[in-house]
Amino acid sequence: MRIQELIDEANALPVDKRVQVVESILNSLNPTDSAIDEKWAEVARSRLAQLESGEVEAVSGEEVFRKIRSRLNK
Numbered sequence: 001m002r003i004q005e006l007i008d009e010a011n012a013l014p015v016d017k018r019v020q021v022v023e024s025i026l027n028s029l030n031p032t033d034s035a036i037d038e039k040w041a042e043v044a045r046s047r048l049a050q051l052e053s054g055e056v057e058a059v060s061g062e063e064v065f066r067k068i069r070s071r072l073n074k
Helices: 003-012 015-029 034-053 061-072
Strands: none
Touching (some): 003 015
16 A cells, blocks of 8 residues: 555544544654653642642743743844
8 A cells, every 4th residue: 555545544534533543653653651651740740739839830821932932032
């Protein structure tokens, strides 16, 4: 099967099936690592605890992007 035929067949699938195809291909390129996933989960739990305790304040996405644009435009 040629690549374009495969792409055309994939594009003809319902959205939920295309999502499965994409996830499968991405996983084949970048397999998950449970040790790394657990480290990220630890970081997320720690950051959530910091937010809930008031140790840090949340910054809106709008503010984050405003700061990034400001830095890039200098």
